[in-house]
Amino acid sequence: METFIRSDQYQFIKFQVKNLVHAYNTVKDPNVLKAVKFGTLDKILELFPEITEQQRLLLSPVTEIKEDSQANQYVNELKDYVIPFKTITEKTVSKLFPKAKKLKLPSSLKEVNFKEISYLGWYDIRSEKKFLIFDYKGKLIGINGTFRQSTKGICALCNGHEEVGLFMANVKSGKETYTNRGNYICTDSLTCNQNLRSLDKLEQFVELVKK
Numbered sequence: 001m002e003t004f005i006r007s008d009q010y011q012f013i014k015f016q017v018k019n020l021v022h023a024y025n026t027v028k029d030p031n032v033l034k035a036v037k038f039g040t041l042d043k044i045l046e047l048f049p050e051i052t053e054q055q056r057l058l059l060s061p062v063t064e065i066k067e068d069s070q071a072n073q074y075v076n077e078l079k080d081y082v083i084p085f086k087t088i089t090e091k092t093v094s095k096l097f098p099k100a101k102k103l104k105l106p107s108s109l110k111e112v113n114f115k116e117i118s119y120l121g122w123y124d125i126r127s128e129k130k131f132l133i134f135d136y137k138g139k140l141i142g143i144n145g146t147f148r149q150s151t152k153g154i155c156a157l158c159n160g161h162e163e164v165g166l167f168m169a170n171v172k173s174g175k176e177t178y179t180n181r182g183n184y185i186c187t188d189s190l191t192c193n194q195n196l197r198s199l200d201k202l203e204q205f206v207e208l209v210k211k
Contacts, residue, residue: 001054003083007118009047010075010082012197016040017062017071024066037063055081084114086135096133096142100124103131118196119157121189123147130167132189136206143209145169149187156183157202158195163187169209181209 005013023036041063045051051059058081065071090105097103106122120133130147133140149165168182183205186192196202 001058001081003081004048004055005078005082006199007082007085007116007193008196008199008202010078010116011194012047013044013059013062013078014075015197016043017065017075020062020065021068021071037065079115082115085117085120086140087114088120088133092133092140093131093142096140097131097144100127100129100131100144103127112190117190117193118199118202119189119193121185121192130165132167134202134206136203136210141206141210143169143206145182145209150184153184155186155192155195156205157185158192158197159201160186160192160195162191162195167209171209183208 017040020037020040023033027033027036041060044059044062045056048055048059058078062074065074088105088109093103093105103124108122109120112120119135121130123130128146129144131142131144133142135141145168147165147167149163151163152161153164154160155162155164163186164184165187166182167185168180170178171181173179185205186195
């Protein structure tokens with residue numbers, strides 16, 4: 001079976017499974033637990049409107065999960081079916097950010113699991129800018145901007161309450177005019193990706209700051 005789960009969908013499933021295990025640890029009413037487990041399955045299946053029978057069979061065992069060991073096994077088995085983020089190389093970066101001379105990919109990129117990210121982001125100390133790469137509607141888009149660390153707040157990408165900073169990109173607003181656009185986003189892009197359980201806000205952000 002081919003990969004069919006996006007990273008954000010995988011994170012959504014992990015979140016639902018975590019809530020299911022929590023319910024079994026705290027709730028005693030069997031009717032409530034029955035509603036929670038089948039509600040969890042419904043929420044997961046709703047992610048895939050054109051699901052095949054084979055895919056349904058892969059996802060359905062979520063109703064059998066009651067404890068952490070079962071949850072870990074379930075999400076680990078699903079990881080084989082997660083669509084990885086597109087391969088990023090130095091050549092990719094040069095193409096996406098032609099004006100950023102001598103820009104290097106972060107060394108930490110080697111530690112990134114590309115099946116667990118919906119976008120790639122890093123801060124470049126030399127230029128004092130944050131660089132973001134999105135797979136927007138099947139095409140890689142590179143966006144860079146100033147980044148001023150702030151404090152705890154709500155991230156515009158993942159909606160999580162994390163350490164955030166103000167990202168501002170200089171965007172063309174007319175033939176010869178530019179304006180700054182942006183929002184508060186997570187300082188740690190990997191944490192942000194782990195919080196991403198939908199692409200809605202991410203796509204809204206891309207549309208706001210893309211040139």
